[in-house]
Amino acid sequence: MKIKLLHTLKNYDRKNLIKDIIAGIIIMAVSIPISMGYAQIAGLPAVYGIYGSVFPILAFALFSTSPQFIFGVDAAPAALVGSALLSLNIELGSDEAIAAVPVMTFFVAVWLLAFYFMKAGKLVNYISAPVMGGFITGICTTIILMQIPKIMGGSSGTGEFFELAEHIYETLKHANIPSVIMGVIALVILLVSKKLIPKFPMAVVLMFAGTIITLNMPIRDWGINTLSAVEPGLPKWSIPDFSIISIQQTITISLSVAVVIMAETLLAENSFAQKNNYRINDNQEILAFSVGNFMAAFTGCCPINGSVSRTAMGEQYQAKTQLTGIVAGLSMIVLLICGTGFIGYLPIPILTAIVISALLGATEFDLAARLWKLSRTEFLIFVGAFLGVLLLGTINGVLIGIILSFTEMIIRTSKPSRCFLGIQPGHRHFRDLKEGNQIHAIEGVIIYRFSSNLFFANIGVLQRDIEDSIKPDTKAVILDASGIGSIDITAADRLAMLYKSLKEKGIRFYMTEHIAKVNEQIRTLGLGYMIEEGRVRRTIHIALKDMGIARPYPLEGGIENEERSASRKRADNKVQEFVWAFGAESEEQIEKQIVLQIQQLKKTGDIEKLFHGSWSHMDAFDEDEWLEHLEEHLKEIVNISGKDEKSIATRFEEHRKEIHERIKNEHPEMAERFKKRRHILDEHLRQRHPEVFNLIEHLRESDDSN
Incomplete structure (x- = not known):
C-alpha cells in the first residue's frame, strides 16, 4: 500500500x-x-x-x-x-x-x-x-x-x-x-x-x-x-x-x-x-x-x-x-x-x-x-x-x-431495465420493439434483454417476463445478457427451472452477449450443461444461426426483410432518433427542428430545398411523419414563399406520393401498413389544424375525381 x-x-x-x-x-x-x-x-x-x-x-x-x-x-x-x-x-x-x-x-x-x-x-x-x-x-x-x-x-x-x-x-x-x-x-x-x-x-x-x-x-x-x-x-x-x-x-x-x-x-x-x-x-x-x-x-x-x-x-x-x-x-x-x-x-x-x-x-x-x-x-x-x-x-x-x-440499491436492481428486441427491415442491429412501429420481432423467436446482475431479488422479473411472452408459435427464447455481470445461486436455480420448463415445451433457450466471466459462474453454479448443449452462445446472430435462421431474418406478420448490401446507403432514421433520444419530449424537439427549417427558408427563399434538402438521410416512413409536422406550418410557409396555399399544398401531396411510391417499390408488403399509418397522421393533422387538413383533403378528392 x-x-x-x-x-x-x-x-x-x-x-x-x-x-x-x-x-x-x-x-x-x-x-x-x-x-x-x-x-x-x-x-x-x-x-x-x-x-x-x-x-x-x-x-x-x-x-x-x-x-x-x-x-x-x-x-x-x-x-x-x-x-x-x-x-x-x-x-x-x-x-x-x-x-x-x-x-x-x-x-x-x-x-x-x-x-x-x-x-x-x-x-x-x-x-x-x-x-x-x-x-x-x-x-x-x-x-x-x-x-x-x-x-x-x-x-x-x-x-x-x-x-x-x-x-x-x-x-x-x-x-x-x-x-x-x-x-x-x-x-x-x-x-x-x-x-x-x-x-x-x-x-x-x-x-x-x-x-x-x-x-x-x-x-x-x-x-x-x-x-x-x-x-x-x-x-x-x-x-x-x-x-x-x-x-x-x-x-x-x-x-x-x-x-x-x-x-x-x-x-x-x-x-x-x-x-x-x-x-x-x-x-x-x-x-x-x-x-x-x-x-x-x-x-x-x-x-x-x-x-x-x-x-x-x-x-x-x-x-x-x-x-x-x-x-x-x-x-x-x-x-x-x-x-x-x-x-x-x-x-x-x-x-x-x-x-x-x-x-x-x-x-x-x-x-x-x-x-x-x-x-x-x-x-x-x-x-x-x-x-x-x-x-x-x-x-x-x-x-x-x-x-x-443498500435498500435503495436492492430496490433499483430488483426493477431492472429490460425490453424485447426486434429488427428493422434492411438492418442488422437488434433494437427495442417499443422504439417504433418499424421494429419487428423475428418470427417464432423471443429476444429479451435484461440489464442488471441476476440475483434473488430480480430473477422473478426475468422469469415472469419470458413466460408471459410465450406464444403458440414460439420456437426459441434468446436472452441478451450483455447487461448481466454476475449471477447468484438463487438466480441460477430459477434459471435452471426456466430452461427445463421451456425445453419440455419444445422451446430452445439461449443465453448470449455476456462477458466471459459469466460463463465461469454458469459452470460453477451447476448450469454447465447449458454450455455443453450449445445454449450459451457469444452473440444473438450465432444463436439464430444455430437454429437454422440466417439473414435476412424472417419477420412476424410476413414482412419481407431484404438484406441491404454494405455499399448501399442506410437511412439514419431521424424521427426515430428523436423519439429514442427525447422520449415524451420528441414532439417538441421535432417541432424545434421544423422551426429551424422554416427560418432557413426565410433566408434563402428556396421552397424546393424545404422538400428535398432534409430528406437524404431518412427512411420513407420517417420522411412522411416529418412532412406531416411541416404541413402544420402551411400558412407560415405560404407567407414566406409568396406562393398561394393551393400550390404549396399541392407540392406537399406530390411529395407524399413520391414517398408512397418508394415504399411500394422498396417494401411492397408494408404499403398497406403505410395507408393505416397515413390515416393516423391525417387524424392528428385534422385535430390540430383542421383548416390545413380540409385543404389537403379537398386536393385528394380532386385528384381522385380526375
Whole structure:
C-alpha cells in the first residue's frame, strides 16, 4: 500500500498561498471555543481541546489526500467518550478521567489502523449521494442546535434533537439580551457579507472587533460571556496508563468510537469531494485518522474526528490545500506559547455566530429540493438519513444511512431495465420493439434483454417476463445478457427451472452477449450443461444461426426483410432518433427542428430545398411523419414563399406520393401498413389544424375525381 505524504501540496500553486493562510488562521481561532467545549463534554479540562488542535491536525494534514478537510476535537467522539466515562463511574474532569481518556483514544487509533489494513474505506462506495447529503445536513443542523444556546448566554447543548430543543427552551427562559443582540448582529453581518463579498475574511474582522469591544466596554458586566483564559505552554507528551481501566471495556468502547470516526468523517469528506469535484483515497484517509488519534493519545487528548464546521469555514474562505490545516496547527502552537491571554477577550456570541454561519453554508437542503423534483424515493432517503442523525445521533444515523443505501440499491436492481428486441427491415442491429412501429420481432423467436446482475431479488422479473411472452408459435427464447455481470445461486436455480420448463415445451433457450466471466459462474453454479448443449452462445446472430435462421431474418406478420448490401446507403432514421433520444419530449424537439427549417427558408427563399434538402438521410416512413409536422406550418410557409396555399399544398401531396411510391417499390408488403399509418397522421393533422387538413383533403378528392 503506497502512502503519499503532503499529497495536496504537490505542485503547489502560489496564488492559493494567501487564501490558505487566512483560512488557516480563521480555523485556528474558531477551533478554540469549539474544541474547549467538546473537550469538557469528553470529560477533560477545556485546555485539552486546544491541545487536540495542534499535533493531531498537523499529522492529519501530512497524510490526508483531501485538499480541504480539517481534523479536530468534535462532537460525536467527545459525547461517546463522555458517556463511556459515566458508565464506568468516572467523574468528568477528574484526575481519573484525565488518565482514562488517552487510553480510549489510543485504542481508537489502533482500531482505525486495523480498518486501514482491512481496506474498510471501500464501504463508503456503497453510500449514495442522497444519504451523504442527508447525513452531512443532519450533522450540521445538530451542531447548529448545539451552538444556539451559547448565543443566548448559555452553555453548549448535548444529545439529540429533543434534548437539544429542551436545552434551547430552558436557556431561552434566561436568555441574556445583550449576548443575543451581539450574536445576531454578528450572524447577520456574516451572512450578508457571504452574499455580497464572499472572498472577504469577515470572520477575522469580527474576532478583532470582538476583542476590541471586550477591552473597551464592560461586556462581562452585561452578562456576555468570553472564553476562559488558558495557561501558556504546549501539551506534554506521555504514554497512556493502560492500567487505569479494564482493557476489555476499553476495546469495546473504542471500537464504537472508531467506527463513528471512520464512517462520519469519510462520509463528510466524500460529500465535500463530490461537491467540489475532486477525489480522495478513502483508505489513506483512514490511516490519517489513525495517525492523528495516536498524536492525540500521546498528548492526553480525547479521540479526534473530521470536523464539518471547520471544513465549512475553510471552504467559505477558499482554502485550497492542507496548508490550511498546517497553518491552523502552527498558529495554535504560537498562540499556546505566547498568546493565550488573547483567548480570554474573545466574546463567545461572535465566535458562535462564525461557527453557525459556516455550518449553514455546509448544509445541503438545496440537494433535497432537487431530489423532490427529480425522485421522491431519493428525497425520502435524504430525509431518512437527515432525521436519523438529527433524532437518533451519529451512530444510528450512520447505520440508517447504510441501510437506506443498500435498500435503495436492492430496490433499483430488483426493477431492472429490460425490453424485447426486434429488427428493422434492411438492418442488422437488434433494437427495442417499443422504439417504433418499424421494429419487428423475428418470427417464432423471443429476444429479451435484461440489464442488471441476476440475483434473488430480480430473477422473478426475468422469469415472469419470458413466460408471459410465450406464444403458440414460439420456437426459441434468446436472452441478451450483455447487461448481466454476475449471477447468484438463487438466480441460477430459477434459471435452471426456466430452461427445463421451456425445453419440455419444445422451446430452445439461449443465453448470449455476456462477458466471459459469466460463463465461469454458469459452470460453477451447476448450469454447465447449458454450455455443453450449445445454449450459451457469444452473440444473438450465432444463436439464430444455430437454429437454422440466417439473414435476412424472417419477420412476424410476413414482412419481407431484404438484406441491404454494405455499399448501399442506410437511412439514419431521424424521427426515430428523436423519439429514442427525447422520449415524451420528441414532439417538441421535432417541432424545434421544423422551426429551424422554416427560418432557413426565410433566408434563402428556396421552397424546393424545404422538400428535398432534409430528406437524404431518412427512411420513407420517417420522411412522411416529418412532412406531416411541416404541413402544420402551411400558412407560415405560404407567407414566406409568396406562393398561394393551393400550390404549396399541392407540392406537399406530390411529395407524399413520391414517398408512397418508394415504399411500394422498396417494401411492397408494408404499403398497406403505410395507408393505416397515413390515416393516423391525417387524424392528428385534422385535430390540430383542421383548416390545413380540409385543404389537403379537398386536393385528394380532386385528384381522385380526375
